[in-house]
Amino acid sequence: MNTYLITAKPSRFRLVVRGVCRWIPRILVATGLALLGVAVFALRAARALITLAAYIAARAEYAASAKAGRQPFGQSLGVGVAEAFATEFNRTRAQTAA
Numbered sequence: 676m677n678t679y680l681i682t683a684k685p686s687r688f689r690l691v692v693r694g695v696c697r698w699i700p701r702i703l704v705a706t707g708l709a710l711l712g713v714a715v716f717a718l719r720a721a722r723a724l725i726t727l728a729a730y731i732a733a734r735a736e737y738a739a740s741a742k743a744g745r746q747p748f749g750q751s752l753g754v755g756v757a758e759a760f761a762t763e764f765n766r767t768r769a770q771t772a773a
Contacts, residue, residue: 685693733749740747
């Protein structure tokens with residue numbers, strides 16, 4: 676075996692490629708986590724605005740339904756959802772008890 680092959684050092688190109696292969700996944704993961712953090716922060720910051728918009732929409736719907744003399748659509752929808760939830764809850768509770 677040639678002694679040059681045993682003692683040969685890696686070239687600069689190989690060192691650069693090895694460094695790039697080590698750092699690219701780290702950089703990609705750090706970038707992904709940073710983007711996820713920005714998205715979560717934006718949603719948490721917008722939470723108060725979303726709540727305010729929902730409150731204003733509910734008040735506007737209530738005022739319009741009072742003026743029209745009809746039941747609010749959100750209220751009738753909410754009653755149906757609550758009844759369906761109660762029915763499903765009672766059915767599941769009866770199945771687990773039996």
